[in-house]
Amino acid sequence: MTTQDTPAEPAVLVQGVSLRYGSQIALEDVSLEISRGSSFALLGPNGAGKTSLMSVLATLRTADAGRVVVAGHDVNRAPRKVRESIGMVFQDASLDDRLTAEENLDFHGRVYGMPGNARRSATDRVLELVELSEWREAPVRTFSGGMKRRLEIARALMHDPEILFLDEPTVGLDAQTRERIWTYLDNERHTRGLTLLTTTHYIEEVDRADWICIIDKGRVIAQGSPSDLKQKHGKPYLHVVAALPEIRSALLDTYPDARTTGPEQISIPADGEEFVPEFLSRFGSRLHEIRFEAPTLEAAFLNLTGRTLRDRADGEREAQRAAGRRAGRQ
Amino acid sequence: MTDFLPILRGIHGVWLREIMRATRDRGQLLGGVSRPLIWLLILGVGLNPYFRGEVFGEVRLVLPYNYLQFLFPAVIVLNIMYTSIQFAVSVIWDREFGFLREVLVSPMPRWAVLLGKVLGGATAATGHGILVLILARFADVTLTPLEVVEAIIYMFMLSFALTCFGVVLAGKVRSFEGFGVFSNTVILPLYFASSSVFPLDPSLTRTQLVVTYPEWLVALIRVNPITYAVDVLRGILIGFNQFPPYIGLGLVAAGMVVFFFMALRGFGK
Amino acid sequence: MTGGWKRWRRPVLDIGLIAALLAALNFLPSDNSLADRRKQGVLRYCVSESANALAEPRELRLAEGIARQLDLRLEVQTVANIGRSFNPRDWNLSRGQCDMIGGLANTETNRNFLTLLPNGSRIALVRAGPAEAPPRGAEMGVYLRAPGLDRVRLASYLRAQGWRAQPLRTPEALSGWLAGGGQAIVSTLTQLPPDTGTNPLPPEAGESTDLAFGLWRGDVTLTRAIRNALERELDHIPPE
Numbered sequence: 001m002t003t004q005d006t007p008a009e010p011a012v013l014v015q016g017v018s019l020r021y022g023s024q025i026a027l028e029d030v031s032l033e034i035s036r037g038s039s040f041a042l043l044g045p046n047g048a049g050k051t052s053l054m055s056v057l058a059t060l061r062t063a064d065a066g067r068v069v070v071a072g073h074d075v076n077r078a079p080r081k082v083r084e085s086i087g088m089v090f091q092d093a094s095l096d097d098r099l100t101a102e103e104n105l106d107f108h109g110r111v112y113g114m115p116g117n118a119r120r121s122a123t124d125r126v127l128e129l130v131e132l133s134e135w136r137e138a139p140v141r142t143f144s145g146g147m148k149r150r151l152e153i154a155r156a157l158m159h160d161p162e163i164l165f166l167d168e169p170t171v172g173l174d175a176q177t178r179e180r181i182w183t184y185l186d187n188e189r190h191t192r193g194l195t196l197l198t199t200t201h202y203i204e205e206v207d208r209a210d211w212i213c214i215i216d217k218g219r220v221i222a223q224g225s226p227s228d229l230k231q232k233h234g235k236p237y238l239h240v241v242a243a244l245p246e247i248r249s250a251l252l253d254t255y256p257d258a259r260t261t262g263p264e265q266i267s268i269p270a271d272g273e274e275f276v277p278e279f280l281s282r283f284g285s286r287l288h289e290i291r292f293e294a295p296t297l298e299a300a301f302l303n304l305t306g307r308t309l310r311d312r313a314d315g316e317r318e319a320q321r322a323a324g325r326r327a328g329r330q
Numbered sequence: 331m332t333d334f335l336p337i338l339r340g341i342h343g344v345w346l347r348e349i350m351r352a353t354r355d356r357g358q359l360l361g362g363v364s365r366p367l368i369w370l371l372i373l374g375v376g377l378n379p380y381f382r383g384e385v386f387g388e389v390r391l392v393l394p395y396n397y398l399q400f401l402f403p404a405v406i407v408l409n410i411m412y413t414s415i416q417f418a419v420s421v422i423w424d425r426e427f428g429f430l431r432e433v434l435v436s437p438m439p440r441w442a443v444l445l446g447k448v449l450g451g452a453t454a455a456t457g458h459g460i461l462v463l464i465l466a467r468f469a470d471v472t473l474t475p476l477e478v479v480e481a482i483i484y485m486f487m488l489s490f491a492l493t494c495f496g497v498v499l500a501g502k503v504r505s506f507e508g509f510g511v512f513s514n515t516v517i518l519p520l521y522f523a524s525s526s527v528f529p530l531d532p533s534l535t536r537t538q539l540v541v542t543y544p545e546w547l548v549a550l551i552r553v554n555p556i557t558y559a560v561d562v563l564r565g566i567l568i569g570f571n572q573f574p575p576y577i578g579l580g581l582v583a584a585g586m587v588v589f590f591f592m593a594l595r596g597f598g599k
Numbered sequence: 600m601t602g603g604w605k606r607w608r609r610p611v612l613d614i615g616l617i618a619a620l621l622a623a624l625n626f627l628p629s630d631n632s633l634a635d636r637r638k639q640g641v642l643r644y645c646v647s648e649s650a651n652a653l654a655e656p657r658e659l660r661l662a663e664g665i666a667r668q669l670d671l672r673l674e675v676q677t678v679a680n681i682g683r684s685f686n687p688r689d690w691n692l693s694r695g696q697c698d699m700i701g702g703l704a705n706t707e708t709n710r711n712f713l714t715l716l717p718n719g720s721r722i723a724l725v726r727a728g729p730a731e732a733p734p735r736g737a738e739m740g741v742y743l744r745a746p747g748l749d750r751v752r753l754a755s756y757l758r759a760q761g762w763r764a765q766p767l768r769t770p771e772a773l774s775g776w777l778a779g780g781g782q783a784i785v786s787t788l789t790q791l792p793p794d795t796g797t798n799p800l801p802p803e804a805g806e807s808t809d810l811a812f813g814l815w816r817g818d819v820t821l822t823r824a825i826r827n828a829l830e831r832e833l834d835h836i837p838p839e
């Protein structure tokens with residue numbers, strides 16, 4: 001690990017990066033900053049440029065223009081230093097099914113130039129972390145999708161990186177496994193100051209991030225903390241159930257944006273900080289049920305891109321593909 | 331040169347992985363045995379009587395060896411060719427399944443990754459060549475320990491060159507299915523057109539040769555590098571050369587270098 | 600490497616099994632040549648009429664020893680045809696007739712036709728007759744009979760000496776020629792009339808080579824058995 005850089009320096013600095021594949025624009029004038037120890041989510045529909053950006057950060061591709069500094073090293077001038085300080089969890093399974101969990105990790109350690117005893121202790125540590133210690137000698141082909149993913153995360157952490165890149169890390173996994181994986185990652189973040197950069201489709205995962213960057217068609221269209229983005233680009237709603245028709249008509253008269261959304265239900269946009277106290281003082285005692293819906297990222301994303309966050313068909317296809325890829329590796 | 335040790339560890343790691351994969355793949359091991367069995371035990375034994383001397387002064391096989399002895403080095407080369415070029419599958423496989431990417435984002439330089447892989451493939455191929463050597467007694471090929479060592483060193487050189495060649499081929503094939511074609515379009519044609527299963531009379535001039543075989547076949551055999559590769563191994567194992575051995579050795583050595591750099595150019599793109 | 604020997608156990612067992620299988624296959628016979636001899640109980644050993652046991656008793660002893668080791672009866676067949684012409688094809692010597700041929704020079708020419716097992720006896724060319732070589736222009740008899748010697752080399756030697764070659768085809772012709780005061784180039788295997796002197800020839804005339812047993816190329820199992828038996832025989836019948 002390189003530690004000579006100043007703590008104030010961001011983990012990742014991207015300034016005016018552009019990338020083209022032939023005539024197709026993959027990234028255009030992308031600038032962002034990821035502070036150390038944070039969890040950063042890169043959000044965007046398929047083909048928005050998330051993977052391209054990851055490739056540039058991981059020194060797999062060279063940007064046509066702009067400057068990229070990762071862990072204090074310029075990706076063009078010191079790609080090896082950059083590679084030493086990052087860990088990568090790919091969207092596609094990339095474990096060797098014929099080898100055991102331990103052998104996969106050992107291989108990774110060798111490739112990262114780790115000496116034998118460092119490999120052994122790191123193997124123990126990361127297997128412990130992802131709760132796979134008991135499976136260390138099992139061949140990876142006997143693993144479930146979730147176990148493989150956990151092992152891949154363990155592998156990416158093996159050489160003690162400063163920054164972990166996770167490309168759609170939980171696609172095709174059930175909610176429980178997703179939760180477990182995030183527990184491991186947050187744990188590493190808090191104990192070791194690991195910086196996370198994630199691309200994902202799952203709204204719950206985005207919500208966990210400290211900072212979100214929404215990109216579409218190769219451009220950054222918004223960034224901020226989840227609450228910022230929701231505040232700025234999403235709308236909260238109040239759903240109220242009132243049995244008496246006169247109350248319902250009074251609501252509709254008072255709030256011109258309110259709409260009837262059920263047999264006895266009316267939904268009202270809850271804009272502004274003073275809305276809720278004011279509403280409660282007026283109508284609070286005369287309603288059967290009040291439900292507050294906080295502003296969502298989904299709504300914010302819709303507002304910004306004109307698309308839903310996760311094109312459902314798309315997401316499912318992807319999940320199947322990922323599962324197929326994993327299953328196909330016999 | 332403090333960077334050297336980690337790179338060496340990386341090369342060793344990649345090599346080790348190839349060895350583990352190769353030795354755990356029972357299908358590949360079985361192929362490594364079944365080929366020599368088919369070629370030496372079935373084809374060799376089947377054809378041997380037809381190349382046998384029957385009348386003193388009449389010649390069926392122009393070489394001072396029996397057919398099994400003649401075929402034996404060629405079967406080793408065939409086994410090496412198959413394993414080396416089959417190794418390209420693992421490169422395609424790694425590309426398809428992201429394993430290559432995992433290595434390519436590591437600090438290991440690309441040439442070191444390729445070197446580790448090729449050394450692994452070459453070791454496996456040499457191993458398959460050694461499996462055939464075990465059958466030496468069957469073919470009535472007697473070997474001294476020095477000859478065995480020479481043969482193994484040469485087999486490794488040949489394996490290295492062919493493995494790099496396999497990786498170059500793999501760079502041209504974009505899908506798995508494409509590989510099955512290799513065996514029919516590359517391995518077998520090269521093998522058969524190399525004087526591996528039938529001899530060119532070493533005492534005959536080119537003009538005399540085309541009396542026995544059609545001109546085009548002789549030409550094909552003469553331009554085929556495998557002809558010279560097999561010839562060197564024959565020189566080592568049964569002491570017989572149809573061509574000066576430095577031609578084959580030079581070709582193999584050049585192949586190691588040229589194919590390695592060609593493979594490096596296409597590797598990991 | 601962690602895991603140590605354990606991870607290699609299965610692959611090593613697999614490879615060991617394969618190696619053992621291949622090693623075992625080595626003991627499959629590659630042909631019937633030895634089995635056929637065993638069935639008949641006879642090893643047919645062909646020698647030239649003129650280069651018979653009397654001329655080369657050591658070779659015969661070796662052949663007998665080989666047959667004994669293989670549990671076969673040695674059947675010596677003297678073949679008048681052997682050496683009749685320079686081209687061995689004219690001798691009509693076939694695999695149906697002989698299993699092993701004696702009295703062959705271990706030369707490239709012979710190796711092209713047969714598998715040769717050098718047996719430690721030697722063959723060379725000598726000049727039969729008085730110690731003094733004949734003058735240039737004289738006629739020199741040539742009686743070789745031992746096949747596979749380098750005739751081209753001998754011819755150029757004769758030319759260089761200025762001698763005119765006079766081929767002698769039969770033993771009678773040879774003894775007649777010598778009795779008439781002529782000199783002749785002969786091989787060391789040739790039976791000469793008593794009291795005939797022999798004089799060594801320089802290397803330009805022809806090399807001194809091993810004698811070898813000739814076996815039919817392609818008789819893999821018989822060749823191997825005879826080779827092994829010969830090696831054991833040579834332990835107590837050392838090379839000349």
